[in-house]
Amino acid sequence: MSQVRLTIWLVLGLMLSEVLVADESEKRRVDISISIFPRIVAVDNHFREKLEVGNKVRLLFVYDEDRSLAESLMARIGKDGKMIGGMKIVTQLASVRAPLPDNEVPVAIFLVERLDDAQLARVITFAEKKHRLLFSPYSGDVERGVMVGISVTNRVKPFFNLQALRRANVEINALLMKMSKRYE
């Protein structure tokens, strides 16, 4: 009986450790992504056309449950008066459970959390409809239809979904595209 219990505890322990490791990995991906995200926004060939009134770069952070994470990421990207292409950054928070803001169209959208298929589809549709760059730090999301993410191998590279970009009619700088990983 004690052996069965021990086995159950070991299995549960292993499962927990896997979850923790995965969480840690995703957290790192989010950390890296938040520094890469402004550079990707800047390589949109029509970046300047998408600025809002006052030449501000509006970045939309979409979350599901973890609002605090979204707020911390927003704080980091706007830290020390950072700019993109010399333009001021304006961040905006939106829950995926509520209708996404239709009046103030952002330059790019950042997914704060991993979303389920329905939620992700809503965000992708929104981004494609508005011709805006959609960035997700989470592994596998580019393959699910998100326009850009990161590829972590021996080096961290941008990872583009070319079909999604074409659907959203978003053009990326050719030099960067050549040095990035692409998904057909």
Add this chain to the structure above:
Amino acid sequence: MNKMFSRLTTRVSFAMVIVVLLSMAVIVRHWAFVTAPTLKAAEQTKAELLITPYTQLLESAVDEGDESQLGDILNQLVLLEDVTYNEPIVLSLKISLLDGRVIERHNTIKRNTTPFRAETPIFSPRTMELLGSVKLEYNDAFYNRLIGEVWWEMGASMLMALLLLVAMQYWVRRLLRPLTELSNRLVRVDLDTQPSLPPADPALSTEILQVWQSIEQLFSRLRQRDEALESEHAAAQAALQAKLEAETASREKSQFLANMSHELRTPLNAIIGYSEMLYEEVGESGNAEMAGDLVRIVNSGKHLLSLINDVLDLSKIEAGKMQLYLDDLNLPQLVCEVMDNIEPLIASNNNTVDVLCDEKIGSIHADEAKLKQVLINVLGNAAKFTHNGEVGLTVERLTDDTGEWVLFKVRDTGIGISEEQQKNLFKAFTQADESTTRKYGGTGLGLTISRSMCQLMGGDITVSSHPGEGSIFEIRIPVQVGGGEDDKNSDVLAKGMSESLGELERQKSEASGLKKLSDNSPLVLIVDGDSSEIDLLQRMLGEEGFRCECSKTGREGLEKAANLIPALIILDITLPDTSGWTVLSQIKKNPLLLHVPVIVHSMIDERATAAALGAAGYLSKPTGRHELMAMVQGQLQTSDSSTVLVIDADVDARRMSRMVFENEGWQVTECGDGEVGMMRVAELMPSAIVVDAGLEKMPVIDFVEALREHELWRSIPVLVLTEETLADEYRAALLTHVDMVVEKGPYSLDTLLRRLRELMGAESSAAMA
């Protein structure tokens, strides 16, 4: 053996080459598809990792337009050197900016291979805008050298493996060569002569030399064993030869004894027979003196005959040719017959007789003649060695673990036998002592023969005695002596009967031309190769009122039998032209002679063969007058008595008929169907036939029609019994062939019996007339 080694070596070599080549292929494949790409990826990673930390420095320098700093960074990178192969790590660095400027640094190393490349974008740290890219060419010298060294190592290893393989093969062959040679020598060794090996080459290895010596030792032991076997074989051959010679001598002795006995008994038979006849004639004329002389001649002849018979019996026993003729014997009757025979001898020495045999003791299944001979011999001895005393016989039934026995205890109050004498009592040609022989006579074979006969029947004789106190001989015989001769004889008889029916068809035409003598006295046909024997039998039978016809050959005997249809045939076995057995079988195959009784009269004791071939009786030569007449008259009475054949499928009905007809003094033979009935008719020539109308295999009408086809059987009265009322037409058809049709009922047997009496009476009258 050599081939096997060669084949083995080739196989082993081939297998080893395959193993080595496969191992090499696995290693090369692993290197080419796993290790080398991994190394390549590792080198690529090193290139990527090298450029990454410098990217931020380069981005700041480019963003700030600080070209000197930019140059320093590039120079620093290009100067980096790998200490393992003393070459620069970076071959070239190239910064391409979006504004068209290009800044680059090169190491002037000529290479034939494509270096590893890493390229990364340069962003402005302030505006995050893309400024350009930096491209790095990473020196692949380390990778190329590593790859080259590994390939060289693998090639060298393969070469070494192949060399080792060749060397190993060489050593294996060298190791096996002496073994191959040894096996070749072993194959050539001639095991039929003197197995040995030539001396081993001293240059051979110690292990091989040891094997060589062991085999030589083995051969040495084989040689010793062969020699021992040869001497044993020679001894066995000599023993076998001696045994064969002894057996031959024994056979020849037995044959000689048998021949001599035959030759002696033939004239002796004439002497005894003629002496008896002379005695009767002289006795009638009243010449007492001559009669006394003739009695002495007869007694001496009989004594001599008994001695010869003993010798003949002994020779048969020794040759293993003594046979048993088993029958159910009524013990009280057997004892009476024996005592009738022996009592005069017992009385002659003024002895009294005491016989104890319960009348309800039952029967024994044994050989009557041999059992009588044993009892007469033992009782005769008791009588001979006892004077003015008592001789007793007690018969008891015993049951023990070994089965059920009959014990004949013969006791006397005679001279007795000492223990020393008892040891030799059952040995051939041995009596108690020489004085006994002189005083009492005899060959000393009687007890030997008696014991052998008892043992042949599964029993034995034992003796207990003290000198002067008499003796007790105990004869133990199993109640059921084994043997299936009776059944075998029945089978042979049945076969002979079946053949007879076939012969009947072929010879039916001959029947009409036959004739019977008109003389009323029974005709006896004597077939014997010995003229004196014929003469003697003829005179004996003639004196008893029989007519005799004689034949000296078998062929003539068969012709006379077929022409005369005698009432009886006396047949010798030793005939000049053919065997008496052939004559007997021919007689029994002829349907006209089938019912004629044949008495085999011979010196050859072959009762079983005679019975199997259908002989009605057997007389052993020489035959006494009384014995002959008893046998002849017995057979004629049997054939003369009226026989009724009852054919009915119902066993109970047959039994009832048998009881009724036997009460009338008729002999009854019964069977269950018409086909067997035809056989019985051919065999017995019955006086009347009573047949049931409901026969299954053969309808009664077919039976009677077949019966009436034969002239000899047309006169046999046939009476039909039926359970159902027959159709008028069928009844009328039956009555054309049969004498009466009776419906079964309370008085049917009475009706049948009255009619049978009438018919049998008429037949007797006809025969008398």
